[in-house]
């Protein structure tokens with residue numbers, strides 16, 4: 001029997017798993033998908049927010065303020081890119097300046113350091129490409145950017161190295177409470193556990209319904225984005241650029257990514273379908289129109305991709321965190337909308353404190369290793385290091401992805417890690433072939449070949465991403481496998 005089972009391997013579940021791996025506990029992390037980080041964690045703005053935006057007194061305000069300063073240490077331990085580039089909320093008129101002042105006051109109440117109200121001329125010195133119409137704004141020095149799925153993967157690797165068990169492709173379909181334990185009914189059979197932590201993202205309401213009568217609902221709120229080519233983020237703009245928030249959230253922003261791209265979005269659209277991650281013409285046109293207010297000449301011709309993510313909008317309006325009143329041992333970490341990523345390290349610490357209390361004192365492991373071996377990034381090596389590596393392993397001498405300059409050695413390493421990549425997008429999330437200008441047009445078939453070889457699978461079994469996303473479908477008359485557009 002497991003002591004603790006975590007349902008959902010997004011940023012919240014993986015952070016909690018890594019935090020719990022410091023203690024003498026038998027922990028299971030499970031997810032219905034074939035990889036970690038396939039919910040909201042892989043499709044968001046990737047910003048560690050300063051923390052002025054959430055209403056004082058909410059859990060969102062509390063955990064954002066506590067979480068933001070924790071990122072430097074954990075990213076260093078796990079070898080994950082994180083840059084405190086700062087953010088600006090732009091004001092275009094006096095009404096906006098009123099909002100800027102309110103946000104500043106809110107930030108003071110939330111105890112956020114490093115904020116300043118700036119004039120338009122001061123902002124233009126920082127960001128020469130913003131609109132001439134900007135008259136001032138709020139600067140938040142502590143805001144940062146990160147690769148959210150890279151962090152979730154790294155947290156999982158470190159948790160697994162420290163003894164957490166990971167079970168992918170495992171969907172929780174029901175939960176029975178039997179005395180002091182819970183029995184999870186999954187597609188792979190039954191799992192007995194003392195404690196359950198519900199981190200199921202947009203499905204957290206469904207999981208809660210399985211055990212508790214204390215009902216809440218989660219509405220998927222879609223946000224759509226453009227991704228511009230490398231060289232735009234950190235060049236065209238340097239900081240995260242917000243407009244004043246609206247009723248539906250923080251509004252359309254421009255931000256560099258840690259890999260030098262630029263993200264533009266999101267809109268906000270409430271839906272019923274919890275799987276509706278497709279982009280729409282209307283949504284993207286809206287993003288383009290609103291973003292053009294922040295800058296007159298956004299280089300949209302450099303757009304290489306669009307995507308959409310679903311925020312888990314809770315009926316309560318705030319994060320839902322804690323043991324269900326009517327279900328002992330069942331802990332919700334639900335409704336984790338934005339700033340969920342920014343709050344994730346602090347939420348994980350809080351859950352451990354909660355379990356420490358419940359278990360009457362958790363015992364630390366003596367051999368917990370906080371350091372994850374950072375994957376090799378070939379292009380970051382100097383010439384001597386490159387030569388040395390190729391001498392040891394010639395696969396590092398073969399470039400597979402020309403846009404991002406990724407070698408076969410890096411792809412093979414991503415497959416051999418735990419959890420290793422098993423799909424084309426799993427490779428992309430770990431080492432980035434397919435994330436560049438050609439979007440996998442050149443490297444995609446070669447990544448399929450490498451996956452098939454390493455996993456000892458037929459190439460037609462290799463998936464692009466989710467179940468059913470096979471790329472090769474059948475033999476053509478020349479006996480070559482045909483590629484399907486997915």
Ligand SMILES: Cc1cc2nc3c(=O)[nH]c(=O)nc-3n(C[C@H](O)[C@H](O)[C@H](O)COP(=O)(O)OP(=O)(O)OC[C@H]3O[C@@H](n4cnc5c(N)ncnc54)[C@H](O)[C@@H]3O)c2cc1C
Nearest residue numbers: 008010012032039040041044045047172201223340341342
């Ligand atoms: C458009 C958008 C922009 C955002 N921007 C930011 C931002 O810039 N900064 C910020 O701080 N936050 C941001 N957020 C919020 C942030 O992305 C989320 O708070 C965070 O990713 C939530 O993580 P999670 O682990 O709770 O959920 P998820 O990442 O959705 O993970 C839930 C997991 O549960 C699994 N699951 C569900 N049901 C079951 C089941 N029955 N059995 C097994 N597994 C199951 C899913 O497969 C999934 O992997 C944004 C969100 C969106 C959508």
